Amino acid sequence: MSDSAIAAPRRRRLSVAGQAGIALVLAWAALAALGPYLAPYRAGDVVNVGVFAPMSAAHPFGTDYLGRDMLSRLLYGARYTVGVAMVATVLACMGGIALGILSAVRKGWTDSVLGRAADALISIPHLMFALVVVAAFGTSLPVLILMAAISYVPGSYRFSRALALDINAMDFIEVARARGERTAYVVWAEILPNMIVPLLTDFGLRFVFVVLLLSGLSFLGLGIQPPNADWGALVRENITGIYEAAPAVLVPAVAIAVLTISVTLLIDGFSGRSRTMVR
Amino acid sequence: MALVEVSGLHVTAQGDGGAPTDIVRDIGFSIERSEVLALIGESGSGKTTIALTLLGYARRGCRIAGGSVRIGGEEVTAMSPVELSQLRGRRVAYVAQSAAAAFNPSLRLMDQVTEGVRMRGLMPRAAAEAKARDIFRALALPDPDSIGARYPHQVSGGQLQRLMAAMALMTDPELVIFDEPTTALDVTTQVEVLRAFREAVRERHTTAVYVSHDLAVVAQIADRIIVLRDGAMREVGPTGQILAAPADSYTKSLLAAAAPRPQQSPPQPETAEAPLLEVNGLIAGYGRIDRQGRLPMPVLRDISLEIRAGSALGIIGESGSGKSTLARVIAGLLPAAAGTMKLDGVALAPTLEARGLEELRRIQIVFQAADTALNPAHSVEHILSRPLAFYHRLSRGEQRRRVRRLLDLVKLPMALLDRLPSELSGGQKQRVNLARALAAEPALILCDEVTSSLDTVVGAAILELLAELRRELGLALMFISHDLATVRAVCDEVMILYAGQMMERGPGGVVMQAPQHPYADLLASSIPELRPGWLDGIDATRLAEARGEPARPSQSDRCAFVARCPVRAGSCETEPPPLRRFAKGSDVHCHRTEQELLAQQSSRTSAVIVPLRRA
Numbered sequence: 001m002s003d004s005a006i007a008a009p010r011r012r013r014l015s016v017a018g019q020a021g022i023a024l025v026l027a028w029a030a031l032a033a034l035g036p037y038l039a040p041y042r043a044g045d046v047v048n049v050g051v052f053a054p055m056s057a058a059h060p061f062g063t064d065y066l067g068r069d070m071l072s073r074l075l076y077g078a079r080y081t082v083g084v085a086m087v088a089t090v091l092a093c094m095g096g097i098a099l100g101i102l103s104a105v106r107k108g109w110t111d112s113v114l115g116r117a118a119d120a121l122i123s124i125p126h127l128m129f130a131l132v133v134v135a136a137f138g139t140s141l142p143v144l145i146l147m148a149a150i151s152y153v154p155g156s157y158r159f160s161r162a163l164a165l166d167i168n169a170m171d172f173i174e175v176a177r178a179r180g181e182r183t184a185y186v187v188w189a190e191i192l193p194n195m196i197v198p199l200l201t202d203f204g205l206r207f208v209f210v211v212l213l214l215s216g217l218s219f220l221g222l223g224i225q226p227p228n229a230d231w232g233a234l235v236r237e238n239i240t241g242i243y244e245a246a247p248a249v250l251v252p253a254v255a256i257a258v259l260t261i262s263v264t265l266l267i268d269g270f271s272g273r274s275r276t277m278v279r
Numbered sequence: 280m281a282l283v284e285v286s287g288l289h290v291t292a293q294g295d296g297g298a299p300t301d302i303v304r305d306i307g308f309s310i311e312r313s314e315v316l317a318l319i320g321e322s323g324s325g326k327t328t329i330a331l332t333l334l335g336y337a338r339r340g341c342r343i344a345g346g347s348v349r350i351g352g353e354e355v356t357a358m359s360p361v362e363l364s365q366l367r368g369r370r371v372a373y374v375a376q377s378a379a380a381a382f383n384p385s386l387r388l389m390d391q392v393t394e395g396v397r398m399r400g401l402m403p404r405a406a407a408e409a410k411a412r413d414i415f416r417a418l419a420l421p422d423p424d425s426i427g428a429r430y431p432h433q434v435s436g437g438q439l440q441r442l443m444a445a446m447a448l449m450t451d452p453e454l455v456i457f458d459e460p461t462t463a464l465d466v467t468t469q470v471e472v473l474r475a476f477r478e479a480v481r482e483r484h485t486t487a488v489y490v491s492h493d494l495a496v497v498a499q500i501a502d503r504i505i506v507l508r509d510g511a512m513r514e515v516g517p518t519g520q521i522l523a524a525p526a527d528s529y530t531k532s533l534l535a536a537a538a539p540r541p542q543q544s545p546p547q548p549e550t551a552e553a554p555l556l557e558v559n560g561l562i563a564g565y566g567r568i569d570r571q572g573r574l575p576m577p578v579l580r581d582i583s584l585e586i587r588a589g590s591a592l593g594i595i596g597e598s599g600s601g602k603s604t605l606a607r608v609i610a611g612l613l614p615a616a617a618g619t620m621k622l623d624g625v626a627l628a629p630t631l632e633a634r635g636l637e638e639l640r641r642i643q644i645v646f647q648a649a650d651t652a653l654n655p656a657h658s659v660e661h662i663l664s665r666p667l668a669f670y671h672r673l674s675r676g677e678q679r680r681r682v683r684r685l686l687d688l689v690k691l692p693m694a695l696l697d698r699l700p701s702e703l704s705g706g707q708k709q710r711v712n713l714a715r716a717l718a719a720e721p722a723l724i725l726c727d728e729v730t731s732s733l734d735t736v737v738g739a740a741i742l743e744l745l746a747e748l749r750r751e752l753g754l755a756l757m758f759i760s761h762d763l764a765t766v767r768a769v770c771d772e773v774m775i776l777y778a779g780q781m782m783e784r785g786p787g788g789v790v791m792q793a794p795q796h797p798y799a800d801l802l803a804s805s806i807p808e809l810r811p812g813w814l815d816g817i818d819a820t821r822l823a824e825a826r827g828e829p830a831r832p833s834q835s836d837r838c839a840f841v842a843r844c845p846v847r848a849g850s851c852e853t854e855p856p857p858l859r860r861f862a863k864g865s866d867v868h869c870h871r872t873e874q875e876l877l878a879q880q881s882s883r884t885s886a887v888i889v890p891l892r893r894a
Contacts, residue, residue: 171652175715177631178610178667180639189665193656 018269035075043076044068044227052238052246062247064238070248073234074255080230081260084145085210090211091149093203096156097195101187103157104164106254115161118154126151126213134222144223148210159202163195197270201205204267208260215256231256280352281309282453283333287346290328290337290510301462302328302341303510310454311567313484317501317518319494319533321734326490326512330456333488334371335363350451354693368395371448376459378439382431389427392446395577401450414603417482441475442720448479455480458490460688463699465597466761467805472647473499474814491578492735494537495807496524499814518811529633532606536739537809551626554585555722556609556642556753561618563601564779564832568616573834578604579779580832582618586723591749591756593770593787595763595802596830601779602759603647606725609757610644640670643716647728649708659711660696666718685714689744706737710744717748723755742769763791763806775799778839779832783864794876796867798840838868846879847870 030036041047046067053063076239099118103111103142133147167173168191174188217223218232229237234252288306291299302327318326324469328341337343348355348659350371358366367373375381382391393407402410408427415423418441431439440460440770447455457476461469477500482489493498497504497518504521506514506529514527525531561582578601586592596602608614609620614629621627622641628634646652653662663682666674673681686693689710700708710731716724726745730738746769760766766773766787771789775782775798781795791803807813830839836855841847848870850887856868869876 171646171648172654174612175646175652176643177637178612178644179666179719180631180634180636181669190654194654 017265017271021262021265021269024258025266028078028082028259030263031075032078032086035078038074039067039072039252041068041072043072043229045072052241052244052248055247059146061251064234064248065241070234070251073229074231074252077230077234077252078255080224080228081211081215081232081256084141084224084230085148085207085214088145088148088214089152089203089207089210090151091145093156093199094207095149095153096158097160097199099153099160100157100160101191103161103162104168105183105187105191111161115155118157121151121154122158124151125264126209127216130213130217131222134217139222139225141224144214149211151213152206152210156202156206158197160195163198164191167191167194179200180213201267204263208263211256211260282312282351283308283310283488283739284349284590285329285332285346286342288332288348289330289345290325290332290341291344292341299344301510303507306346306512307388308505308512308515310486310488312486312845314503315480315487315501316490317489317491317497317504318507319491319497320507322738323429323509324507326492326507327458328510329507330458330488330490331373333454333456334367334373336367345407358571359450368452368639369399369450370452371454371456372450372452374440374444374447374457374460375453376462378443378460379431379436379463381443382439384431386430387427388429388431388434388442391431392427392442395446396449399450404756407449411445411449411593414479415442417479418445419471419478420445422477435468437464437472437662440464440472444476444479448483448485451483453486456488456490457487457574459492461496462491462493465805467597467801469496469807470805470817472806473807474817477501477814489526490738493807494522494533495813497811498811499807506533522809532736534809537734552588553621555588555623556584556586556627557619557621557624558582558584558609558759560622561605561608561615561620563604563613563618564616574616577779577832577834579608580659580836582776582781584774584784584855586755586757588722589749589753590756590772591758591770593766593773594759595761595766596759596776597761597802599778599829599831600776601832602761602776603727604779605776606644606727606757606759610642610725612644636670640719641722642725643719643721643723643749644725645709645712645716645727645729645770649705649729649732650700650710652712653708654702658697658699658777659691659703662700662711663714666715670719675746681718684729686717688717704737705733706740708734709741713741713744713748714762717752720753721759725757725759727759728761729758731760731762738765745769767791775802778830780839781868782840783867785861785863789863789865791864794861794863794867794873795865796840796869797844797846797871797876797879801843832892838870846876 023064047059047063047069048065051065051067053059053067057071059071061074064073099114103114118201129151131149133143135240136144144255151169173186176186193259214223214230215232215235218230219236221236224230224233226233226237231252238246239246286307290302290303292302293299306329308316318329320326328338331337332343332348333350333355334358335348335358343356346356350366355363359734363484380472382388389408389411392411396402396407397404410639411427412423415426417854420426420438420441426434426438426442434442444457444460456804460476461472464472473496479485480500480501489497489501493616501518504516505512506521506527508529514521516526522534525534560578561579562574563579564574566576574838584592594605604613608615608629611629611631619626620629622638623664627638630638659684663685664678670866682696683693686695691707691710691714695703695707700711703711730741733741735787742765745756745758756769758766758769768788772785773787774784775790775796777798782798783790791799795803801893804817830842833839837853838844838851838856841851844851850870854870856870859867859869859873861867863875869881
């Protein structure tokens with residue numbers, strides 16, 4: 001620690017994998033938003049007499065079990081898969097972060113009650129929870145979103161609580177409190193800015209989990225209902241095509257894989273960066 | 280032929296994808312057999328890096344890029360991993376700074392001390408243990424025959440440090456590297472450890488390299504000193520010459536910083552006005568207070584003090600004495616359990632919530648750890664603007680102007696405004712912390728070990744700045760430190776804490792003069808002086824005191840120092856000590872009268888020096 005100014009380590013740029021992740025995620029977001037406008041056909045139109053048609057110029061991803069254009073089905077489905085998962089993850093993380101910080105700052109019985117409630121919820125497997133909720137309330141978009149959000153709140157809560165607890169013990173929080181700052185300021189200006197990078201990482205991870213949960217539910221036929229379909233449902237609809245090696249069953253499965261992998265790449269890029277920032 | 284010969288040594292660090300940068304360059308020296316060589320320098324000077332190359336080791340990311348390191352004629356840099364493992368721990372041993380981190384908490388000490396020789400099959404277990412006991416005795420460890428059966432947490436920090444030295448000496452190495460072995464210890468513990476090391480080294484004619492930042496410590500143990508800065512050698516010479524007639528300008532500045540000059544304090548107007556801060560019968564700690572007014576975990580017991588406007592009160596104490604807790608209680612961060620506080624004669628509430636904005640503004644606190652006290656996500660400008668907006672409700676434009684004036688006040692360049700704390704050096708961070716406190720325009724700043732985590736020269740500059748701010752702004756300071764020299768340089772009044780109790784309090788000039796409280800006496804005589812031979816002048820009685828375990832704060836009203844006190848009387852064990860006002864102007868908590876203490880202390884300075892080692 002010499003008093004001469006140390007050459008400031010400039011914040012490093014995202015790695016190549018991280019950049020690829022960002023590009024892919026942005027592409028998926030664009031597809032989700034613009035899918036229906038880009039699709040060559042409408043999602044429900046039976047456009048070809050041949051079912052499980054192979055890839056061709058007219059139907060780049062072939063056709064499904066009813067002879068519908070797979071590319072169009074996929075593009076319409078992106079809205080459900082990406083959109084629903086995004087809304088659910090945002091809700092889950094917002095709830096988790098708010099409760100986590102509340103727990104860390106208030107401590108005492110608030111922390112105990114919230115902590116035990118989270119423990120209880122975490123002990124139920126996500127898919128089990130989803131099945132029970134769908135069985136009780138039926139399946140509809142709001143139910144699916146809320147169900148996914150609630151089942152991922154406890155994880156986000158645990159993560160933000162641990163983070164906030166760490167930061168809350170730092171001297172600069174003491175300085176702010178000694179200055180007479182209100183808790184709201186301490187949380188908003190002192191704690192939150194130091195949580196953003198790890199929280200973004202956590203958000204990405206949770207998004208991947210939600211995508212997989214919803215796809216799994218649709219695969220069981222309990223998610224988005226026909227004639228609409230998300231990617232999980234597309235796999236299920238066309239499952240019989242697997243014997244004919246039809247692209248209709250492979251393409252949506254590959255799409256799910258590529259989406260989750262691209263988000264994971266993005267997370268890796270971020271967390272690598274956060275490590276250099278913390279030091 | 281010299282045992283160690285180093286020439287043209289060059290160590291580089293691999294940056295993040297960039298070109299390698301030099302850590303140390305062009306290092307050359309030799310060490311004769313049974314000579315002790317000291318490597319002196321501040322953090323980042325490369326002293327540990329150089330010491331580690333003698334083990335043929337470079338830290339992660341570093342590489343010995345050139346030069347030669349010869350030990351007993353053999354080239355260490357050319358050794359194979361097998362040869363290196365035979366060198367390390369057997370011919371060259373290493374004693375690290377933190378013994379607590381170097382011991383495995385779940386193994387007995389004896390097993391760990393003898394592990395090296397048993398692993399190499401050098402001697403059977405029984406012989407190894409017998410030898411270890413001999414070394415324990417040589418290092419003046421208590422109960423040398425049974426201490427090996429204990430676990431690391433069952434011995435004190437000073438003992439653990441000596442046990443680590445024992446581990447290093449087990450193989451009778453040709454060369455021992457001591458890497459800041461006493462830096463983490465309290466000053467009263469340090470004396471004994473230092474003396475044990477020196478006797479062991481002398482007796483065995485061990486060749487040693489002693490790495491330290493503390494010139495006074497090195498003066499006691501080293502034959503020759505190398506002064507390092509930024510990876511290069513600045514000066515080499517015998518200890519006496521370096522201390523008495525340094526040739527290099529940097530060595531001179533190090534010597535100057537090691538003995539800070541007393542800063543002029545502004546003249547104190549003698550007025551009958553109420554003191555700025557008045558604390559009476561303060562009790563604080565953790566847990567809920569019971570019916571008898573006792574705390575389950577007390578930290579401070581019955582502390583009273585006064586700080587007048589513009590004056591500086593120094594609080595001295597070792598780790599665990601409650602000095603930082605005192606600052607936190609006054610700042611309102613830890614509400615006091617009992618006692619009263621008054622600011623300008625008006626009662627000050629114990630909790631932050633009950634204090635008004637003006638009261639909060641008038642007392643500011645600056646912490647020891649400069650880096651964790653700054654929010655890593657905020658720029659310097661943001662950090663300094665907040666108190667201006669919070670206390671003074673300044674407009675954006677005024678804030679910008681004031682922030683620039685504040686930077687000027689603490690002598691930081693404007694270029695730092697947009698920097699994040701991670702982009703500042705240690706000294707710069709502490710200046711930003713000070714500037715943030717000054718932004719409130721306080722009447723009193725509580726400085727909690729503000730220079731302890733800084734290098735000597737940087738710390739001295741901060742002390743100078745504080746003195747200047749006091750003169751210019753009429754600030755009052757409560758200056759907390761474990762370092763007597765620092766406190767004496769800065770403060771008009773001094774208070775000594777031990778295990779949460781006030782031992783002595785008085786004007787800065789007289790607190791450390793006889794007669795004084797026995798603990799103050801021990802403290803004063805434990806601080807290494809910047810001259811060779813100081814350690815030999817310490818008498819055995821004093822070392823016997825230092826050997827005692829530091830007390831923990833307890834619920835008892837009795838004097839906490841009684842277990843280590845050389846002049847304790849029967850009443851010390853039963854009754855709380857009275858507060859005596861001595862003729863020289865200080866207040867002392869002791870059963871002994873002024874005359875008794877004076878007689879004791881003067882007789883002790885002429886005591887016969889006996890060897891440390893027990894028969």
